Amino acid sequence: MNEGKASENPESRFSVALVSAARLPGVRIHREAYLRKALARYCSEDDIRIAVEETPAAAGIPVEVLDKAANDSIRYETAKVSALSAAAGLPGFIALPATVPADLAQYFGHMLRIAQKLAYLYSWPDLFSDDGDDLDDATMGVLTLFFGVMFGTQSANVAVGKVAEMMAKQVAKKLPQKALTKGVIYPIVKKVAAYIGAEMTKQTFAKSVSKAIPVVGAAISGTLTFATYRPMSKRLKKHLADSELAKPKPRVVVVEAEEAHEPVVVAHTENPASGRTAVTAEGSRGPAR
DSSP, X not given: OOHHHHHHOHHHHHHXXXXXXXXXXXXXXXXXXXXXXXXXXXXXXXXXXXXXXXXXXXXXXXXXXXXXXXXXXXXXHHHHHHHHHHHHTSSOGGGHHHHHHHHHHHHHHHHHHHHHHHHHHTTOOOSOOSSOSSOOHHHHHHHHHHHHHHHTOHHHHHHHHHHHHHHHHHTOSSOOHHHHHTSTTHHHHHHHHHHHHHHHHHHHHHXXXXXXXXXXXXXXXXXXXXXXXXXXXXXXXXXXXTSGGGSOOOOOOOOOOOOOOOOOEEEEEEOTTTOOEEEEEETOOOOOO
16 A cells, blocks of 8 residues: 555554654653552552552552542643643644644644553553553554544444453453454454544544634634543543453452460369379360270
């Protein structure tokens, strides 16, 4: 497939946009640092330690607590992306060729940020485990499905649920590579990518219209971003919170038992026949004869 045809392919268009957004500075979330900060207001240090070393579910953190932390992150990211979108709308019609692609890239970047934050809160593994710029196929697949959930595609909802169920059963700390790249989930990933690629064209047109008039375009662009980003984030949050991975796991506490010794009571009894005193120890009697 030549470059011209690839650019017309909605699936390829989305994949290129996703990879480009993942390379933007500040897009990748450090799992441990984020969990410590997000849970600090709601959990004990011991729970946070287990959440980081294993998962929030393994730490037994209730979903209600995770929801509070998730809402904090959604509010923060929504305010940030809306402000940036409004700023991108200030130049007006002359700067459209530059501002629209930039706005779309930062929008996707913030979708990636909130997707990672919600995934880590609801016990998904580290999505960017290496320091390289490239995304592996499994990470691309699961991020595509997360975006699909945010865009409201039912097939993505089903696929994310299946992946979460696989990982919960296997107590896996990594994404299921085979399922996301060759198995039954892979065709859904491709279908979702094509759908989002087509939606990108519509959003680009809408943002182009909103940015045509300076200042007014900024207000419209910021409002449009707020009106779409927050509900999309809430949609992903609800789906991840309801998945098998997010359910708190019972914690087993091992307590060392101290060896118990039965007290020995010494009784003095007189033997009438001999006139001597016999000593018996209660609690340490030998076998009955």
